[in-house]
Amino acid sequence: MSLRTFTLSFLLVFMVFGSTHAAIVVPTPATPAAETAAEAAALDAVNEYRESLKEMSGKERRQLKREQRKAVKNALEDYRDADTNTLLLVLVTILLPPLGVLLYEGELTSKFWIALLLTLLFYLPGLIYALLVIFGNA
Secondary structure, eight states: OOHHHHHHHHHHHHHHHSOOSOOOOOOOOOOHHHHHHHHHHHHHHHHHHHHHHHHSOHHHHHHHHHHHHHHHHHHHHHHHHHHHHHHHHHHHHHHOHHHHHHHHHSSOOHHHHHHHHHHHHOHHHHHHHHHHHHTTOO
16 A cells, blocks of 8 residues: 555545534533532531531530541541552452452351362452452352
């Protein structure tokens, strides 16, 4: 195929499938009642929280803020730990599926023996089964 043929075919394809017409997409608006109801509920919750803060003394407000900060920090730590643990468990499972099931279960269970048998027969079924066990579908 020569360069001239390639160029002509490229131009033809571009002209046929190119963006010669612009399409106008108008999103359908969500129901205004649902938006206003959700917004109203959120505003009510905010106003209620502000009123409860006004009724508290300064010491009680500081204590509440400390507790909220601690709760947020604990939730973030739990999220980070769970995410890292899951990632490491998946990596171990990819290398040795029965070992991943054993670490997840914490003891020798029937799921471990099934994963071991499937891995010994063929690697891929053992890996799939182990990942299903880890993510809670088996």
